[in-house]
Amino acid sequence: MLTKEILLKNFSDEDAKEAIKVYENYRLAYEKDITIFTSSFCSPNIWSFFEKYCNKNSLLIETNGIFDESERRMISFNNPYKLDYPINIIEVINKSNFSKLEHKDYLGAILSLGIERNKIGDIVVKENRAYFPIIEEISSYVLSNLNCIGRSPVETKILDDLNMIPSVNFEELIINISSLRLDNIVAKISNISRAKALELLESSKVLVDYVKTKDKSQELLKGSRVTIRGKGKYIIGEIIGETRSGKKRVIIKKYI
Template sequence: MNKNEFINYFNEYDDKNSISLLYDKFLLANKTNKELFTNEFYPPYIWSKVSRLANNHSIALKTEGIFELSERRLIGFNVDQYSLFPMKVLKIENKSKFSILSHKDYLGAIMALGIKRNKFGDFIVNENCCYTVVHEDIYEYVLTNLNKIGNSSCKVSLIENLELLPQVSFNRQIILVSSDRIDCVISSICNISRSKAQDLVASSKVMINYIEINEKDVLIKEKDIITVRGYGKFRIGENIGTSLKGKLRKEILKYV
């Protein structure tokens, strides 16, 4: 597979430069059989496809994002179970007693430091703290420079005992849908009309596995991550049968 073919394999991913760098790692790993890690975190759509390619080329590949069910992950080529990925876990503590910070507040504060989104992984917000995974080449910069989130002061510290980490939490619900079309599923999980769901899709406010879509008849599948701007992020669970009227009964996990 040449570079153009590799890039086209991920044609729905906008950051072609990131895919180009990934190809260089993939090619070098295939030629040298040396342990290599990406310098960026990739969403499920990317690392799952790379895993399939690596398997076809007999490359030992592992992905890691620290948290259980991590979505954004570093990719390691020719690694074993003892390999250490170049990442650190940071705890960001909101020191203000008068503000409640959300996932997007912490995300925005780190990006305001001039750090690209692909240099850090998932976020878990727990009570008045946020835990996130960052590439080791930027963690000291974040430790030194992140001291405010909006108008709230914060404290950043390095977490070394990973047993202290909270896990991603979900609200579980069961929905009934007539089909696996994205507009149908969004209508149910967001409790909006089908036409409103179609408008959201058409206006690029819906992502499947972090890739924007604008076609209402795209089919979703188990383990897909659905993000709907203004409504939240959802993980598609398993199908658990049908209703008496023939509708699909589907498990939905909404990220808290």
């Protein structure tokens, strides 16, 4: 069984509080042999750690963020009978014909109701609608109180048909790069100098497969997910050839 001491060695001080809360869920499910769901949507470095290092035959650990490639996910411990996650999906419809709402508008309006950020998952915006998973027990509060965003009236409802959930869209880019070192990739896809890329790495603003890293020389593989705070989220695709100067031509998928 994972110990708290080993757990804390894998997390910074800023992430330790969240990690310990999840650890208590893990420990209770393990010791009592019961199903436990986290009471929040965990950040990617938290859920990926438990999914990767604590998933044993004796204790099944799974995650769910509703959307494909979700960053924020609820964790289930010891759920062999596939009980439903205590999650609702809320659809928010912008009823205004004169204003276009963006991701930040929806998020700001939800948080202004006093909802903690970890009680909702990722927000996906499609045209005049937004969709987000929320902890089941507080969904009715949001339905009752989220009536407008700025000056735009909105309608909210629980989305029962999961087939109506939109998929994530990507913008496909092709970059030419000398190597798949992390600092090279960050500089290229962010359109900044390598010096600025190193600053992002040193300030812990870069995540590879949802884990913060400062290793500038790390070689990325096809399928690696790179999140750059303030810049975007990307998936490393295939190498499709080389330029005359010997640089690799790499497909990059950017989340939009």
